[in-house]
Amino acid sequence: MKSYRSWTTGETIVMEGEPLPFVGSVVSGCATLTRSMEDGRTQMVGLLMPSDFVGRPGRTTAAYEVVAATDLVLCQFRRDAFEEMMAETPNVSQRLLEMSLDELDAARDWMLVLGRKTAREKVATLLANVLRRAPTDQRPLRAELPLTRDAMATYLGLTIETVSRQISALRKAEIIRLEGNRTVLCDDYGALLTEAGDDDDGDGLY
Amino acid sequence: MKSYRSWTTGETIVMEGEPLPFVGSVVSGCATLTRSMEDGRTQMVGLLMPSDFVGRPGRTTAAYEVVAATDLVLCQFRRDAFEEMMAETPNVSQRLLEMSLDELDAARDWMLVLGRKTAREKVATLLANVLRRAPTDQRPLRAELPLTRDAMATYLGLTIETVSRQISALRKAEIIRLEGNRTVLCDDYGALLTEAGDDDDGDGLY
DNA sequence: CTCCTGCCTTGATGTAAATCAAAGTTGATG
DNA sequence: CATCAACTTTGATTTACATCAAGGCAGGAG
Numbered sequence: 519m520k521s522y523r524s525w526t527t528g529e530t531i532v533m534e535g536e537p538l539p540f541v542g543s544v545v546s547g548c549a550t551l552t553r554s555m556e557d558g559r560t561q562m563v564g565l566l567m568p569s570d571f572v573g574r575p576g577r578t579t580a581a582y583e584v585v586a587a588t589d590l591v592l593c594q595f596r597r598d599a600f601e602e603m604m605a606e607t608p609n610v611s612q613r614l615l616e617m618s619l620d621e622l623d624a625a626r627d628w629m630l631v632l633g634r635k636t637a638r639e640k641v642a643t644l645l646a647n648v649l650r651r652a653p654t655d656q657r658p659l660r661a662e663l664p665l666t667r668d669a670m671a672t673y674l675g676l677t678i679e680t681v682s683r684q685i686s687a688l689r690k691a692e693i694i695r696l697e698g699n700r701t702v703l704c705d706d707y708g709a710l711l712t713e714a715g716d717d718d719d720g721d722g723l724y
Numbered sequence: 725m726k727s728y729r730s731w732t733t734g735e736t737i738v739m740e741g742e743p744l745p746f747v748g749s750v751v752s753g754c755a756t757l758t759r760s761m762e763d764g765r766t767q768m769v770g771l772l773m774p775s776d777f778v779g780r781p782g783r784t785t786a787a788y789e790v791v792a793a794t795d796l797v798l799c800q801f802r803r804d805a806f807e808e809m810m811a812e813t814p815n816v817s818q819r820l821l822e823m824s825l826d827e828l829d830a831a832r833d834w835m836l837v838l839g840r841k842t843a844r845e846k847v848a849t850l851l852a853n854v855l856r857r858a859p860t861d862q863r864p865l866r867a868e869l870p871l872t873r874d875a876m877a878t879y880l881g882l883t884i885e886t887v888s889r890q891i892s893a894l895r896k897a898e899i900i901r902l903e904g905n906r907t908v909l910c911d912d913y914g915a916l917l918t919e920a921g922d923d924d925d926g927d928g929l930y
Numbered sequence: 931c932t933c934c935t936g937c938c939t940t941g942a943t944g945t946a947a948a949t950c951a952a953a954g955t956t957g958a959t960g
Numbered sequence: 961c962a963t964c965a966a967c968t969t970t971g972a973t974t975t976a977c978a979t980c981a982a983g984g985c986a987g988g989a990g
Contacts, residue, residue, distance in 0.1 A: 553836045555921055561839040563832035574825055581829055608814045611821055618824040619780055623787055625831040626769035630759045632838040633767040633881025637977065667938060675839025677978060682939055698986095699938065715761055843947065873968060886947055888969055905955085905968065 541573030547590030642713035747779030753796030
């Protein structure tokens with residue numbers, strides 16, 4: 519009933535609208551949830567990190583496409599077995615409710631980003647989110663981007679060119695530095711949050 | 725422990741970040757959930773209709789501003805009493821999970837609207853969603869808009885002028901008609917969905 | 931080593947929506 | 961019924977981002 523399975527970067531895990539006979543959670547790596555229009559326009563609607571849940575109890579088809587953004591390991595449960603477990607153990611559904619509400623808050627926060635922020639603020643917001651998970655004891659803050667420029671554009675509702683330009687602009691403004699093009703460094707997290715349009719009441723990060 | 729309370733159009737029900745000592749559900753009318761930046765930019769992140777839930781069990785402050793979009797009646801529960809009830813009756817938390825997941829899907833669908841649709845598609849999407857609740861047995865479809873142009877703009881991540889222009893454009897293209905400026909009529913729902921960029925099968929949400 | 935191929939960056943140009951600016955409606959109130 | 965405020969529409973102009981178009985760079989295969 520419980521099993522582990524791996525995917526490599528770029529592999530599709532589930533296609534939009536397809537039957538989804540399992541639920542699971544991310545063990546390691548990072549996956550993207552996307553929703554598309556017929557003409558190909560695509561919007562990322564979620565970024566799954568370790569411990570995040572995949573699938574929806576009580577629904578048999580996938581509402582979103584799920585793709586491995588990095589190499590990925592998932593812990594899977596057969597849907598029916600999982601639903602039985604939920605019915606028996608109130609804790610499980612309690613916990614799942616809490617996780618869903620957190621994701622709902624995250625989705626709604628992202629709606630503000632998509633609807634109202636400028637390109638520069640969007641990019642700064644994403645970089646700030648990535649850096650928020652960086653080890654807090656080192657300065658400068660350093661993090662590996664789990665996404666390509668293309669995936670970032672899909673996440674932010676922008677084009678790849680705009681993402682690239684804004685990253686360059688933030689670099690020239692000395693808000694961030696890059697090492698290669700998948701590692702970001704930041705000396706002044708408060709300044710980055712300001713660029714993101716957030717008040718920098720950041721949780722003791724600096 | 726349970727009580728009813730009314731608000732009139734435009735009244736604020738809860739302010740962002742304020743303590744929220746109750747949870748509840750909409751009995752009649754319509755409320756908006758919004759999230760704002762310090763400089764005043766505002767994005768609607770949800771539209772609450774009858775039977776929708778307000779508040780979050782396990783959290784004592786409001787994450788969003790809630791405003792009555794029309795005259796509104798709420799059925800309220802004291803938070804602590806409600807949480808007790810949840811712990812005792814698995815059905816309640818089961819049902820709440822289902823509702824949360826529906827709202828999560830709705831929020832994510834709306835992310836695609838905000839991130840990727842054009843102004844015309846956004847407006848058409850909103851009108852299509854409003855008309856989807858209209859009585860299906862009459863032609864033309866007719867519905868009252870629960871939102872002002874300003875609220876629509878906040879919902880769609882646009883300005884009020886753009887919303888107004890797109891409504892005019894859809895009217896001139898004979899996709900919709902108006903009666904006053906709060907009532908929409910539509911003879912060809914399929915055509916409206918095409919303008920919305922959807923395959924003609926309402927996906928969705930508000 | 932050289933040639934791909936897949937990313938990423940940068941520049942020039944075009945355009946959808948924002949902004950700025952009136953003016954027209956509607957509906958409430960004295 | 962006149963007035964006033966709130967809401968809505970329309971027009972002119974600006975601008976942020978998309979689109980179009982090269983070119984650069986790193987990693988893998990021959």
